[in-house]
Amino acid sequence: MKKAFKRIFRSGWINFKRNSYLSFGTTGIMALVLLLFSGLMVLNYVSGQIVTGLEDKVDISVYFKNNASEDQVMAVEQDLEAQSDVASVTYISKDKALADFKTNHAGDALIQQSLAELADNPLQSSLNVKAKDSTQYASIVTFIEGNKLRSVIDKINFYENEAVINRVESISNGVGNYGLGITLVLAFIAVLVTFNTIRLTIYNQKNEIEIMRLVGGSNWHVKAPFLVEGGLYGIFAATIAIVIFYPTLWFVSSKVGVLIPGLSLLGYFGANFFQFVPLIFALGISLGVISSFIAIRRFLKV
Amino acid sequence: MIELKDIFTIYDDDFMALDSINLEIKDGEFVSLVGPSGAGKSTLLRLMTRELKPSQGDVMIDGINIAELTTAQVPLLRRKIGTIFQDFKLLSRKSAFENVAFALEVSGAEPEEINEDVPKVLNIVGLTDKAKNFPHQLSGGEKQRLAIARALIHRPRILLADEPTGNLDMVNSYDVVKLLMKINEFGTTVILATHNREVVNAVGRRVISMEKGKIVRDQVEQGKYII
Numbered sequence: 001m002k003k004a005f006k007r008i009f010r011s012g013w014i015n016f017k018r019n020s021y022l023s024f025g026t027t028g029i030m031a032l033v034l035l036l037f038s039g040l041m042v043l044n045y046v047s048g049q050i051v052t053g054l055e056d057k058v059d060i061s062v063y064f065k066n067n068a069s070e071d072q073v074m075a076v077e078q079d080l081e082a083q084s085d086v087a088s089v090t091y092i093s094k095d096k097a098l099a100d101f102k103t104n105h106a107g108d109a110l111i112q113q114s115l116a117e118l119a120d121n122p123l124q125s126s127l128n129v130k131a132k133d134s135t136q137y138a139s140i141v142t143f144i145e146g147n148k149l150r151s152v153i154d155k156i157n158f159y160e161n162e163a164v165i166n167r168v169e170s171i172s173n174g175v176g177n178y179g180l181g182i183t184l185v186l187a188f189i190a191v192l193v194t195f196n197t198i199r200l201t202i203y204n205q206k207n208e209i210e211i212m213r214l215v216g217g218s219n220w221h222v223k224a225p226f227l228v229e230g231g232l233y234g235i236f237a238a239t240i241a242i243v244i245f246y247p248t249l250w251f252v253s254s255k256v257g258v259l260i261p262g263l264s265l266l267g268y269f270g271a272n273f274f275q276f277v278p279l280i281f282a283l284g285i286s287l288g289v290i291s292s293f294i295a296i297r298r299f300l301k302v
Numbered sequence: 303m304i305e306l307k308d309i310f311t312i313y314d315d316d317f318m319a320l321d322s323i324n325l326e327i328k329d330g331e332f333v334s335l336v337g338p339s340g341a342g343k344s345t346l347l348r349l350m351t352r353e354l355k356p357s358q359g360d361v362m363i364d365g366i367n368i369a370e371l372t373t374a375q376v377p378l379l380r381r382k383i384g385t386i387f388q389d390f391k392l393l394s395r396k397s398a399f400e401n402v403a404f405a406l407e408v409s410g411a412e413p414e415e416i417n418e419d420v421p422k423v424l425n426i427v428g429l430t431d432k433a434k435n436f437p438h439q440l441s442g443g444e445k446q447r448l449a450i451a452r453a454l455i456h457r458p459r460i461l462l463a464d465e466p467t468g469n470l471d472m473v474n475s476y477d478v479v480k481l482l483m484k485i486n487e488f489g490t491t492v493i494l495a496t497h498n499r500e501v502v503n504a505v506g507r508r509v510i511s512m513e514k515g516k517i518v519r520d521q522v523e524q525g526k527y528i529i
Contacts, residue, residue: 003412003413004410007407015395018395019395205395207391208393208394208395211391211392211393212393212404212408213377213380214351214353214380214385214391215380215385215404215405215408215452216377216378216380216381216405216408216409216456217377217404217408218374218377218408219373219374221377221407221408
């Protein structure tokens with residue numbers, strides 16, 4: 001058994017070497033396919049990050065009338081926190097709002113001056129509400145509208161933000177659906193290209209396969225070295241793809257970081273190196289072996 | 303013992319390649335199968351290796367109907383039969399040594415056995431110093447001798463040779479036939495399909511003449527090439 005494996009791997013390797021011209025082409029094509037997969041993963045990650053970033057920025061604020069007591073605000077806050085679709089509620093008191101306003105406009109002498117002249121704090125206390133999902137804002141607003149303390153609420157800024165929220169939501173859905181669709185289509189094309197390349201490589205050796213059968217080779221005896229050869233294409237292609245991918249990522253990462261602050265491609269793919277590399281290898285090897293397996297079947301009928 | 307009983311072979315395009323063939327070949331015989339191209343010689347040989355199944359009739363080898371073998375059993379049959387072809391059918395990506403070794407490997411031989419037997423057989427056909435050469439580095443005669451070496455490596459009971467001299471000159475043809483006769487002397491049944499008159503007459507053993515898929519003459523002894 002051990003000897004049989006040794007023979008299979010040895011002849012697969014010899015075949016790969018002697019076939020160098022063809023192997024080179026096939027490996028190159030597979031490397032491109034694997035790079036395409038890596039590229040798709042980068043795109044998915046980037047678009048996911050952008051959408052999450054946008055969703056994070058969306059919230060609604062509930063402003064209370066000046067006569068609302070802190071207890072009443074607290075009661076509304078507790079009601080909201082009890083809602084399952086609410087991710088977080090932040091209370092901003094009148095004083096906090098004023099302090100924030102002052103720091104935001106610290107450099108503006110005119111505003112500082114006007115504030116100093118005011119006897120009362122003109123700002124309202126508010127609750128800042130974030131939903132778990134941007135689709136849930138409408139129902140949260142409906143809930144607030146129906147609250148028993150609606151009378152102390154001045155306004156809800158959802159109505160001003162509604163267009164933006166809907167837009168983010170549609171982008172997020174679009175990226176989810178179309179992104180998946182495009183990834184699947186490209187992945188399918190990649191698999192077809194690999195399969196056809198390997199099929200041509202094996203077709204080239206169809207006479208050899210028939211001869212092996214004629215001198216008494218069993219199906220597995222003939223097939224196994226070809227599967228090993230297919231796996232070797234995968235291993236080499238994955239190595240090439242990774243050797244190209246990471247330096248490219250390093251080069252691109254800083255430029256993307258400028259466009260989308262807080263996004264580090266190198267950081268993400270670096271942190272997931274030990275998941276990403278085995279994934280690419282597994283993908284390459286299984287593409288090679290499975291394509292060979294399917295391609296060789298029809299030549300074994302002699 | 304090879305028995306062919308009421309064999310008909312009709313190809314997909316309705317061409318009748320073999321027409322009611324009845325034939326018996328005993329162990330250790332040397333049979334020359336002669337006839338013009340398209341007479342059905344190759345078809346007859348391909349029936350014996352189960353490359354083809356007859357449309358009708360039975361092919362029996364040592365009492366076994368080979369049409370009933372399963373796909374997994376076919377390689378076992380082929381290891382009992384050595385085959386030589388006009389176009390040699392060598393594995394172009396393997397060296398002379400590896401070509402012969404492959405036929406042994408497929409039957410699960412140990413590496414020690416391979417390293418011992420392959421040089422012996424290469425020596426019999428006179429290719430010891432060409433063991434590392436690839437088929438494209440060999441002459442026509444050497445290629446055919448290599449093919450014979452591969453056919454011999456299993457010590458087959460039956461050797462089928464389909465126009466083995468078709469691509470060779472007179473001297474090389476004579477070498478190949480001498481080899482076949484030597485193999486036959488050791489007890490292997492040899493079936494030689496050819497349309498080379500000199501070769502057949504030189505052998506001078508049983509000669510079966512075929513024409514348009516039928517056996518038209520069977521000279522059991524001291525046969526000559528007659529059509």
